[in-house]
Amino acid sequence: MTDDIEHRNEALTGADVDWDAQAASFDDEPDHGLRDPEIRRAWAARLASWLPERAGDVLDLGCGTGSLSLLAAEQGHRVTGVDSSASMIDLARAKLAGRDAAFLVGDAAAPPVGEQRFDVVLVRHVLWALPDPGRALRHWRGLLRPGGRLVLVEGVWGTVTPVGIPADVVTGLLAPLAAEVRVERLSGEAVLWGKEVADERYAVVAVV
Numbered sequence: 001m002t003d004d005i006e007h008r009n010e011a012l013t014g015a016d017v018d019w020d021a022q023a024a025s026f027d028d029e030p031d032h033g034l035r036d037p038e039i040r041r042a043w044a045a046r047l048a049s050w051l052p053e054r055a056g057d058v059l060d061l062g063c064g065t066g067s068l069s070l071l072a073a074e075q076g077h078r079v080t081g082v083d084s085s086a087s088m089i090d091l092a093r094a095k096l097a098g099r100d101a102a103f104l105v106g107d108a109a110a111p112p113v114g115e116q117r118f119d120v121v122l123v124r125h126v127l128w129a130l131p132d133p134g135r136a137l138r139h140w141r142g143l144l145r146p147g148g149r150l151v152l153v154e155g156v157w158g159t160v161t162p163v164g165i166p167a168d169v170v171t172g173l174l175a176p177l178a179a180e181v182r183v184e185r186l187s188g189e190a191v192l193w194g195k196e197v198a199d200e201r202y203a204v205v206a207v208v
Contacts (some may be wrong), residue, residue: 019083019084019085019087019088020087020088021087023065023085023087023088023091024087026064026065026088026091027065027067029194030193030194030195031043031194032064032067034067034071036194038191039191039192039194040071042189042191042192043071044074044075046184046192047068047075048075050122050149050203050205051072051075051120051122051151052119052120052149055075055076055077056077056078056118056119056120057077057080057117057118057119057120058072058077058078058079058080058118058120058122059079059080059081059111059113059118059120059121059122059143060072060079060081060082060122060123061082061108061111061121061122061123061126062082062084062108062123062124062125062126063081063082063088063089063103064083064085064088064092065088065091065092065095066091066092066093066095066096066101066103067095068124069096069101070095072122073096073099073100077120078100079100079101079102080101080104080113080116080118081096081101081102081103081104082103082104082105082106082107082108082111082112082113083103083105083106083108084105084106084107085105089103089105108123108126108130108136109130109132109135109139111143113143116143117143117144117148118143118144118145118148119144119147119149120144120148120149120150121148121149121150121151122151123140123150123151123152123153124152124153124154125153127154127170128154128156128164128165133165133173134173137150137173138177141177141178141208144208146208148207148208149205149206149207149208150174150178150205150208151203151204151205152170152203152204152206153201153202153203154167154170154202155187155200155201155202156200157199158199159199162199164199164200166200167183167185167200167202167204170204171204174204174206177206177208178206178208179207179208180206181204181205181206181207182205182206183202183204184202184203184205185201185202186201186202186203187199187200187201
């Protein structure tokens with residue numbers, strides 16, 4: 001989500017946004033396009049610490065224009081990206097042309113991947129907007145191979161009427177699903193966002 005969408009109108013939810021219309025300008029946000037080399041390096045380092053060292057299959061849900069997909073592919077992983085916006089998927093396909101990656105138009109909560117299983121389900125700024133986060137997490141866990149992991153980058157945005165999902169809610173939902181859950185606080189990492197932020201931003205890595 002762009003900062004304009006997330007923060008200008010705190011009442012918006014992901015379902016309220018025309019993502020096809022947003023696709024052309026989506027990468028203008030520093031943490032979306034990762035065009036600044038310092039921001040890109042910061043996300044690449046974080047992603048490397050969250051993903052397995054050995055090359056594996058990564059399912060990037062709500063992949064947008066594929067910026068995190070590209071980082072994962074550059075680190076040697078095979079990537080499948082899913083997004084509800086056909087325009088976002090077109091941009092992601094172009095961004096990862098020639099790499100070991102596939103992109104599908106579909107619902108992040110129930111991605112159209114059939115019987116395929118993955119080593120990682122990667123989700124950034126999607127869980128908060130789903131009507132039933134617990135159900136989505138259970139479904140995503142079922143898409144993992146034994147020993148696989150969920151990598152969830154989420155937050156709570158706004159002060160008057162905050163939107164998002166707090167880290168303690170996510171860890172509570174994951175408790176019966178994962179053998180190991182860790183939270184990394186990201187609010188203090190201005191380089192990830194291209195600016196200082198005061199709201200709650202975090203990553204949860206859950207190994208099943």
